[in-house]
Amino acid sequence: MGTTKALIVGVSEYFIDGADNLFFYKNDIIAMQDAFIYGLEVAEKDMIVCGLTNTVTANDLITALKGIERIVQDDDTLLFYFSGHGTTLSEKHYLVLSDRLICTQDIISFLDAISARNKVIFLDCCFAGNFQVDGSAVFDMESTVRDFAGKGYAVFASSNASQVSRLYPNKSISLFTDFLYDAITSKCTIRNGKKNLNDIHKLLFLLLETWNKNNPNCVQFPIYRANIGGTVFFDVKDYKPYLPKKFFYDDEDYCICSVEPLHNGIAKRYAVKVILKKPVSFEQVSLINLQIVERIKLLNIFNSKAQESKWKNKPANLIFAYFGLDYSDIVSGNYICDTTWADDTQDKKWWYRIRKESEAVINGIYFNIHSYYQSLKEYTAEHTANAEEIIQETKSILSEMITLAEYVIAQYNEVLNNERTEEEFVNLVADALSRINELYCKEGDLDFPPEELREWSQLCSNIISGIHDFSLFYGSQHFLQRTEMNRRQCMNLSIKQYYQDLERLKDYETQ
DSSP states (O other): OOOOOEEEEEOOOOSTTOOOOOTTHHHHHHHHHHHIIIIIIGGGEEEEETTTTOOOHHHHHHHHHHHHHOOTTTTTTEEEEEESSSEEEEEEEEOSSOEEEEEEEHHHHHHHHHSEEEEEEEEEEEETTTOOOOOOOOOOSSSSSSHHHHHEEEEEEEETTTOOOOTTTTEEEHHHHHHHHHHOOOOGGGGEEEEEHHHHHHHHHHHHEEEEEEHHHGOOOOEEEEOSSSSEEOOOOOOOOOOOOOOOOOOOOOOEEEEEEEEOOSSOOOEEEESSOOOOOOOHHHHHHHHHHHTTTTTOOOSHHHHHHHHTTOOOOEEEEESSSSSSHHHTTTOOOOEEEEESSHHHHHHHHOTTTEEEETTTTEEEOOHHHHHHHHHHHHHOOHHHHHHHHHHHHHHHHHHHHHHHHHHHHHHHHTTSOOHHHHHHHHHHHHHHHHHHHHTTOOOOOOGGHHHHHHHHHHHEEEEEEHHHSSSSGGGGGGHHHHHHHHHHHHHHHHHHHEEEEHHTOOO
């Protein structure tokens, strides 16, 4: 597990013609030190700061860059922040140091070449959006998601290529840096002890969008471009997940494999997976079911502290049981029947309602009998691939899907950057979305994975399905069925889900 290291540069005093001194920029440096320390848990010893004495020469910056390069490890995250003048000459953007200019693209290339796993660059200067990023991330099917996710670099610019970057009125701090501080330090983006770059990006852009709406005469459009695979996750808080208790019971007639809490605000509920050890009638299953109810209804198994505080030591109100004949039934979710038991506090007329011939109530237990059980079991056995085949076929689809997703997201970011219209974006990604649809259908036609690969295969399917959702918002046949606001909201949520699913597969591969 790498650490996060940072280089912060703020230039306040200049010796070259045409560059006014910016003494308030020292406040930018202090703000970003605090943002990195308190927002991203960067240790002070892992930071190099240039500009507290007001001047930063080109040699000072080069020395600092070489210094940070020496201390960065392969699995680290490197943050680079610059505040000062920026200018464009001959269509190239330059950072203005105290004594001379340095090409921004050269700085980006130097940082990209550093061995850190990922680099995040923040540029707060005029015309900062005049830069390029080398394509979008490409997933090689021979590599793992662990090798891919969170690798690459991202650049945040305070304004587009034709805009100046402003001072926040009455605050003596740069407008962009003030909002960047808020986005990085916000506690609302912490999930399971982590923040991620995508959430920081979205919050930062939301803050600046609000500013622009309220200040139409001094708008500032930020720019974000990246070739990172997925996004970057930062560990910012000690996190101990709430681990549900496990329950297992075995006797000569049946085995309780798992008891899963499904509690909500109005009922304590469990789902029970059961293996029957010998053929029995549904009448006998109902009697076994009643035994199971008595055995588990007073259990205290929860998914969270909130559930525990509400339902501890109270009897279950609803128990849903799923009966199979062997372990493969439990893994594949193929059951001879599922049942529902409800206590007297529940509306039994609703829970026990009969809607079709395969349903019945036996000894006070509602039954849904799966007449397709045996045929599905035989079909699954006939269409289960061997491990090597399913890994190869799934990885082939997954690698191309992820590469396409990264391309679509990179182009979509230009819409968020106000550099491209939605219509231009739809035309640009039409072929990619068409291929995504083809691959989604291809994955759906794959044979079943063997039991030992079910979890891995499901994680891959989640990613593939999430990527396919992009086409539901920006595919040419769906584009006009939604409002612009709805399209963007749905796309942003789908991208967020894609990053989370990618991280889950990464974590699974590193177990």
